[in-house]
Amino acid sequence: MAVSSIGRNIAYVALLAASTAHSAEVNVAVAANFTAPMQQIAAQFERETGHKAVLSFGATGKFYAQIANGAPFGVLLAADDTTPEKIAREGLGDGATRFTYAIGRLVLWSKQAGYVDAEGKVLQQSDWRHIAIANPRLAPYGLAAMQTLDKLGLTAQVQPRVVTGENIGQTYQFAASGNAQLGFVALSQVMEGGRLREGSAWVVPASMHEPIRQDAIVLKPGQGNAAAAALMDYLRGDKARAIIQSYGYSF
Incomplete structure (x- = not known):
C-alpha cells in the first residue's frame, strides 16, 4: 500500500510540474473603471487556466504614455476604443487582436x-x-462627463465647482470620501450584482455622450505569450461576460 501511495504522489507531482511548465504570466494594464470586475475575472482565469494576469490599474492616457516608452505590458484593457486603435496604428500592439470587451455607463453619484x-x-x-470629474484629457469617463454637461447646458455653471481626478478611481474616492458631494463615475464602481451598493445615482442616458467603448489589445511584449492569448479568449467567454454584466457594462 505504501508503494502504491508513493507512486500516486509521484504521478501527482509530475502532473503538477507539467501543468506549471505550461502556465504563463502576463502584465495587464487595466482602465481604473474596470478594477473590481477585472480582479474577479483574473482570479477565476488563474484558477481555471493556470495562467496568471498581473494587474496594474490607472488612467488609459497615462498607460498609453508608458506603453509608448517601452513599459512591459502584454495586454491593455483600455477605457476607450481610440487608444487601442492608436496603439495598433503605431505598431505598439497587434491590431488583429483588438476587440470591445465592454461598453461602459456613466453615472452621477452621491454617497448620500x-x-x-x-x-x-x-x-x-x-x-x-x-463635483468630482476625471481628467477629460486622460480619462474617457471624464470626457463623457463633460459632454453630458455640455448637452445639459450646465458646463459654465458647474465648472467652478469641479474637482479633477487623475483617473476614474481617484474621482470615485473624492466622492466616496465626501470631499465632493457629487461625482461623475463609472456605474461599475457603485454597482455590484446588478444593484447599487450605497448612496443615490442617476444613470446618464447613453445619448448624452459618445459611447464608452472599452477595447482590449495585445501589446508587442505580449505577442507570443500564452497567457496573453488565453486572457483575450477568456474575456470573450460566458463566465467573464457574466461578471462584466453584473457591474453594469454591456457589449
Whole structure:
C-alpha cells in the first residue's frame, strides 16, 4: 500500500510540474473603471487556466504614455476604443487582436442616499460645493462627463465647482470620501450584482455622450505569450461576460 501511495504522489507531482511548465504570466494594464470586475475575472482565469494576469490599474492616457516608452505590458484593457486603435496604428500592439470587451455607463453619484434624483436635476441646485470629474484629457469617463454637461447646458455653471481626478478611481474616492458631494463615475464602481451598493445615482442616458467603448489589445511584449492569448479568449467567454454584466457594462 505504501508503494502504491508513493507512486500516486509521484504521478501527482509530475502532473503538477507539467501543468506549471505550461502556465504563463502576463502584465495587464487595466482602465481604473474596470478594477473590481477585472480582479474577479483574473482570479477565476488563474484558477481555471493556470495562467496568471498581473494587474496594474490607472488612467488609459497615462498607460498609453508608458506603453509608448517601452513599459512591459502584454495586454491593455483600455477605457476607450481610440487608444487601442492608436496603439495598433503605431505598431505598439497587434491590431488583429483588438476587440470591445465592454461598453461602459456613466453615472452621477452621491454617497448620500436620496441626494441624487432619477433625472440628475441635482446638478442645477446650488447646495453642493464640489463635483468630482476625471481628467477629460486622460480619462474617457471624464470626457463623457463633460459632454453630458455640455448637452445639459450646465458646463459654465458647474465648472467652478469641479474637482479633477487623475483617473476614474481617484474621482470615485473624492466622492466616496465626501470631499465632493457629487461625482461623475463609472456605474461599475457603485454597482455590484446588478444593484447599487450605497448612496443615490442617476444613470446618464447613453445619448448624452459618445459611447464608452472599452477595447482590449495585445501589446508587442505580449505577442507570443500564452497567457496573453488565453486572457483575450477568456474575456470573450460566458463566465467573464457574466461578471462584466453584473457591474453594469454591456457589449
